[in-house]
Amino acid sequence: MRVVFLHPDLGIGGAERLVVDAAVALDRKGHQVKVVTNHYDEKHCFKETRDLDIKQIKWFPRTIFGHMWALCAYIRLCLAAIYVCFNENFDVVFCDQVSAALLVFKIYSLFNSNFRTIFYCHFPDMLLTKRESSMKKLYRSVIDRIEEWSTGMADVICVNSEFTASVVRDTFKSLQNHQLRVIHPSLNTKFFDSIKVGSDVDDLISHAEYTFVSLNRFEVKKNVKLAIEAFIELKDLLPEELYKKCHLTIAGGYDSINAENIRYFGELKKYAEEHLEEAQCRFIRSPSDEVKVALLRSSRAVLYTPDREHFGIVPVEAMYCASPVIAVNTGGPLETIKNNETGFLVNQTAVEFAKCMAKLVENQDLYLKMKKKGPERVRKLFSFEAFSARLDRLVKEE
Known part of the structure; x- marks a missing residue:
């Protein structure tokens, strides 16, 4: 045809x-x-x-x-x-x-x-x-x-x-x-499997013990700011020595001719600079497939912040890369994420996100269980x- x-x-x-x-x-x-x-x-x-x-x-x-x-x-x-x-x-x-x-x-x-x-x-x-x-x-x-x-x-x-x-x-x-x-x-799993991370990509990836990743276009409706707010809240839920081992990476699609992308990216970066240590937060615009996969493979969890997302492919990509997903309990993620097995579905608040982040930092067994279940679910359903x-x-x- x-x-x-x-x-x-x-x-x-x-x-x-x-x-x-x-x-x-x-x-x-x-x-x-x-x-x-x-x-x-x-x-x-x-x-x-x-x-x-x-x-x-x-x-x-x-x-x-x-x-x-x-x-x-x-x-x-x-x-x-x-x-x-x-x-x-x-x-x-x-x-x-x-x-x-x-x-x-x-x-x-x-x-x-x-x-x-x-x-x-x-x-x-x-x-x-x-x-x-x-x-x-x-x-x-x-x-x-x-x-x-x-x-x-x-x-x-x-x-x-x-x-x-x-x-x-x-x-x-x-x-x-x-x-x-x-x-x-x-998810084109063969394509994901074929991606090899070189040393040039490795330089962009945080090597903190606990890296949380937000992967969304720089648009207001994606509510990426929630990821930063949750990371700030996490400080009150972890011992100081553990929190110092945490890192937040904000990555996503960025179009240099899109006014909203330019404006929102600037707002997010300014907010992060005002509330977080520079060493604990990194921004990456329009990551390549190699960088994206490297981020997902190395993350402790992916923070998926949109409300009433229509479907949302990022949670599927994250689960296949063995990363638990913390997402808002509305829309497409209700069909992709198995709550308490491959991630968490929670209310759209910084406190709720931070509580789940803390669980994944402090409970190694829980993290490993979700890490194993994610790829299995993607192969079965997507x-x-x-x-x-x-x-x-x-x-x-x-």
């Missing part, structure tokens, strides 16, 4: 990880795969993308004088969809994040119906934005209607978790009776092979 993936910005976030894994999976299954995107930078991407056939369509700006991000994203991906219709041969279109592009394919299907559309919904976009002014409310009301209407145009709608499925049905009333396929993102087989069946359906 000839499969085209249509994605707005092929960076290094969770949505991008899903798209790249799906493209690689179908390519290995013998399908002819092409990725069409509005933005791709080889210096800010997942390594596997370098082996994919990628086409950039940059016919429209990201913003209009710094505003209308959503509208511009809709227009940009619709233009990419027009390019696909007139320049690519395809049997299946796999679109995610921006459903407006499905409008283009719906119109195109009036003249050529020999293809199917799959839309992968990571989370309703209308729930990810604020409406501070009357003008913004009016603007978003139009965007929101387009999102719901166009999502329903897909031949198949997939979601990343049961949590997201319930949110989609509650949010998009017209889709309450529509079948939603839950396809959990997977293997790349099972993910590939589900996608292969999906694109072959009539």
